[in-house]
Amino acid sequence: MFENLTARLQETFRRLRGKGKLSERDVDEALREVRIALLEADVNFKVVRDFIARVRERACGQEVMASLTPGQQVIKIVNSELTELMGGRESKIQYSPKPPTVIMLVGLQGSGKTTTAAKLANLLKRQGKHPLLVASDTRRPAAIRQLQVLGEKVGVDVVATREGDDAVRVAKQGVARAAAIGRDVVIIDTAGRLHIDDELMDELARMKGEVNPSEVLLVVDAMTGQDAVNVAGTFNERLGLSGIILTKLDGDARGGAALSARAVTGRPIKFVGVGEKVESLEPFHPDRMASRILGMGDVLSLIEKAEAAYDEAKARKLAEKIRSNEFTLEDFADQLRQMRKIGPLDEILSMIPGLGRIRGLSDLKVDEGQLKRVEAIVNSMTLEERRNPAIIDGSRRKRIARGSGTRIQDVNSVLRQFEQVRDMLRQFGGAEKAARRAMRKGAFPFVK
Amino acid sequence: MGVTGGGVGRFVKRLFTKDETKDDERSRPPSDSNALAADAGQSGPEEAKGVIARLRERLARTRDGLVGRVEALLGRKVALDDEFFEELEAILLQADVGVKATARLLRGLEARAAGARPGGGANDLINHLKEEVLEMLGPREPLRKTPSGATVIMVVGVNGTGKTTTVGKLGYRFRREGSKVILGASDTFRAAAIEQLEIWGERAGADVIRHEEGGDPGAVAYDACQAAKARRADYVILDTAGRLHTRVNLMEELKKVRRVVEREIPGAPHEVLLVLDATSGQNAIAQARTFKDAVEVTGIALTKLDGTAKGGVVLAIREELGIPVKLVGIGEGLEDLRDFDPVEFAEALFAR
Numbered sequence: 001m002f003e004n005l006t007a008r009l010q011e012t013f014r015r016l017r018g019k020g021k022l023s024e025r026d027v028d029e030a031l032r033e034v035r036i037a038l039l040e041a042d043v044n045f046k047v048v049r050d051f052i053a054r055v056r057e058r059a060c061g062q063e064v065m066a067s068l069t070p071g072q073q074v075i076k077i078v079n080s081e082l083t084e085l086m087g088g089r090e091s092k093i094q095y096s097p098k099p100p101t102v103i104m105l106v107g108l109q110g111s112g113k114t115t116t117a118a119k120l121a122n123l124l125k126r127q128g129k130h131p132l133l134v135a136s137d138t139r140r141p142a143a144i145r146q147l148q149v150l151g152e153k154v155g156v157d158v159v160a161t162r163e164g165d166d167a168v169r170v171a172k173q174g175v176a177r178a179a180a181i182g183r184d185v186v187i188i189d190t191a192g193r194l195h196i197d198d199e200l201m202d203e204l205a206r207m208k209g210e211v212n213p214s215e216v217l218l219v220v221d222a223m224t225g226q227d228a229v230n231v232a233g234t235f236n237e238r239l240g241l242s243g244i245i246l247t248k249l250d251g252d253a254r255g256g257a258a259l260s261a262r263a264v265t266g267r268p269i270k271f272v273g274v275g276e277k278v279e280s281l282e283p284f285h286p287d288r289m290a291s292r293i294l295g296m297g298d299v300l301s302l303i304e305k306a307e308a309a310y311d312e313a314k315a316r317k318l319a320e321k322i323r324s325n326e327f328t329l330e331d332f333a334d335q336l337r338q339m340r341k342i343g344p345l346d347e348i349l350s351m352i353p354g355l356g357r358i359r360g361l362s363d364l365k366v367d368e369g370q371l372k373r374v375e376a377i378v379n380s381m382t383l384e385e386r387r388n389p390a391i392i393d394g395s396r397r398k399r400i401a402r403g404s405g406t407r408i409q410d411v412n413s414v415l416r417q418f419e420q421v422r423d424m425l426r427q428f429g430g431a432e433k434a435a436r437r438a439m440r441k442g443a444f445p446f447v448k
Numbered sequence: 449m450g451v452t453g454g455g456v457g458r459f460v461k462r463l464f465t466k467d468e469t470k471d472d473e474r475s476r477p478p479s480d481s482n483a484l485a486a487d488a489g490q491s492g493p494e495e496a497k498g499v500i501a502r503l504r505e506r507l508a509r510t511r512d513g514l515v516g517r518v519e520a521l522l523g524r525k526v527a528l529d530d531e532f533f534e535e536l537e538a539i540l541l542q543a544d545v546g547v548k549a550t551a552r553l554l555r556g557l558e559a560r561a562a563g564a565r566p567g568g569g570a571n572d573l574i575n576h577l578k579e580e581v582l583e584m585l586g587p588r589e590p591l592r593k594t595p596s597g598a599t600v601i602m603v604v605g606v607n608g609t610g611k612t613t614t615v616g617k618l619g620y621r622f623r624r625e626g627s628k629v630i631l632g633a634s635d636t637f638r639a640a641a642i643e644q645l646e647i648w649g650e651r652a653g654a655d656v657i658r659h660e661e662g663g664d665p666g667a668v669a670y671d672a673c674q675a676a677k678a679r680r681a682d683y684v685i686l687d688t689a690g691r692l693h694t695r696v697n698l699m700e701e702l703k704k705v706r707r708v709v710e711r712e713i714p715g716a717p718h719e720v721l722l723v724l725d726a727t728s729g730q731n732a733i734a735q736a737r738t739f740k741d742a743v744e745v746t747g748i749a750l751t752k753l754d755g756t757a758k759g760g761v762v763l764a765i766r767e768e769l770g771i772p773v774k775l776v777g778i779g780e781g782l783e784d785l786r787d788f789d790p791v792e793f794a795e796a797l798f799a800r
Binding site: 036039040041042044045046108109110111112139140141142143145146148149150153194195196221223224225226227228230231248250251252253254256257276 | 538541542543544546547606607608609610637638639640641643644646647648661692693694725727728729730731732734735752754755756757758761780
């Protein structure tokens with residue numbers, strides 16, 4: 001399925017040629033693929049629908065950047081919207097002005113609360129805090145023991161009672177204990193529960209009322225599907241979440257649940273779990289998550305590279321030069337340099353959606369060495385020679401070849417290539433001029 | 449997958465293009481969403497606040513709206529119009545059936561819709577859809593049992609799906625049927641997983657074969673098989689450590705456990721159950737594929753179906769990989785592990 005996605009995108013981009021403003025058709029074609037990509041990434045159906053509607057509104061009529069195709073332009077808008085919706089980087093714990101700061105971890109069974117509690121304790125400890133873990137999961141068999149083992153591993157004390165004890169009382173005891181022994185952070189591990197289990201949700205609400213936490217963090221499995229909105233929505237309604245921790249992100253799930261949970265609660269994703277080790281808790285990066293969910297990494301990085309390398313002012317100047325037939329060897333070298341900046345040519349070609357489909361290009365091998373040689377040759381020319389290649393005679397050719405460490409044949413071939421390009425551009429520029437002249441004269445009455 | 453393909457998927461194609469402009473008509477006034485946005489307490493840009501609030505608000509309505517939607521569809525003598533198909537699409541996608549399987553199901557319906565009677569057609573179509581779902585799910589497949597000796601069941605899956613709990617419940621069930629059961633604690637990795645299994649063993653009245661934490665899971669499997677032979681047990685149920693299917697070395701470890709079992713008891717393992725969390729989305733397909741390739745999964749135990757998740761991804765798994773669902777977990781109690789009933793599942797898929 002995912003393999004097909006890139007192929008379908010290529011198909012879309014192939015159809016969408018030309019520049020100017022994004023038409024409704026451009027936008028719809030690209031957004032259809034985006035919609036499927038988001039749904040396959042498990043972003044909730046309704047979240048996708050609203051998101052697509054919003055992007056559509058924003059994208060229609062937008063100017064297409066010179067360096068991008070309309071399809072790429074839409075994807076760019078999608079990506080920036082998605083990143084924005086993901087929220088800022090807020091991987092910080094809100095500390096209470098009056099220590100200890102209380103953090104409650106809540107969530108469904110198996111989302112990874114106990115492991116995350118230990119990871120978070122480890123992280124805060126390394127940031128110079130003095131955390132205390134509280135084993136309030138008195139329901140799952142051996143959950144207390146699990147936290148004790150992990151606590152020992154990270155060198156953080158664990159407050160625990162017996163299985164079956166009242167979870168709220170354990171939490172209260174833990175907070176009191178932290179205050180008594182001078183710990184500044186208390187992390188409470190709670191039992192996994194279904195969001196529709198009223199009794200157990202009440203228990204959490206009572207606990208919240210008793211321990212007055214600065215943070216109530218929902219632990220969400222990155223592999224969660226459509227149900228993420230129900231879970232996150234209900235937990236938020238009942239408890240007033242302060243943030244989200246996304247776990248098991250080290251797998252290959254695209255993690256659409258992150259967007260769903262974020263959209264439905266409006267709360268920031270603060271951390272992500274990326275492995276089984278106690279150190280594997282990382283800050284959340286909205287941009288990375290956005291492109292992961294979109295699953296168009298290749299296309300996105302191409303767009304980025306093209307944007308970074310493409311100097312629009314230069315581009316306009318070049319266009320002007322082409323029009324006025326002033327394309328010189330300098331411009332030629334400049335073009336080559338710009339291409340170099342984007343990256344190795346075959347890599348670029350492979351990233352350009354649709355290019356693989358153009359007959360003849362598919363097996364084109366670009367010689368990076370050849371490109372370097374051309375640049376060296378042009379660099380070995382004097383300014384005058386670059387501007388007026390006609391003056392390059394035999395002795396100049398010999399000098400250029402020596403200067404660039406190439407052979408005279410190589411110099412000749414570069415000059416020939418340049419002439420070909422220039423002639424091509426001249427024809428193009430000339431035709432455009434002629435057309436414009438003709439239009440002014442009214443030679444083509446059918447052209448407006 | 450043909451969503452963008454030729455003439456066949458005319459309306460399917462349209463479904464995946466639509467942006468539902470009519471939604472705007474349904475939006476509430478901005479004042480309402482601003483209040484919600486303020487409540488969200490975001491430090492992000494003003495505009496983002498509005499979107500999030502709007503999304504939240506719509507989602508809240510979605511939750512209510514889903515109730516009995518199909519019933520509403522059934523009762524209505526509607527034309528089989530776009531709206532009808534869009535509703536069906538929404539129901540399937542929100543049940544985690546996935547884009548591909550949903551498109552295929554609906555494409556099948558489209559053909560029918562063309563020849564349907566006007567009026568009562570909706571009824572026919574939804575019944576037909578349920579039939580399609582049932583066909584995809586296949587017939588009930590009970591757990592295998594070897595006629596002589598110990599039946600070995602390996603339980604595998606990613607982290608947090610409920611493997612240990614499933615092993616415990618399964619042990620309880622076999623004990624209640626009068627069988628002698630041995631549980632093998634091959635999850636030697638997760639802290640306190642062994643203790644957790646021992647508690648289940650006590651509850652179920654089953655022997656637990658265990659080593660120390662950090663021990664070799666293959667060695668535990670070996671001992672469990674030996675114990676089964678010596679004690680003439682009817683069942684050996686092996687709990688294994690949760691592992692993400694992308695962890696190659698851990699998948700290799702699992703293969704080794706399987707090889708040990710194969711060697712010690714001919715014909716074993718008789719079942720390799722993949723425990724899937726019903727709340728999981730499309731990644732479950734990748735999980736199933738990788739686990740199947742590694743240890744020849746014979747069935748799925750779909751857990752946590754007592755929540756609001758539908759587990760629709762098992763449709764795609766059954767169709768693409770041929771793995772049937774055999775068990776469902778519907779609660780935390782000892783008896784809350786049941787045989788899978790396709791008819792019930794299909795009904796639940798379209799109801800709330």
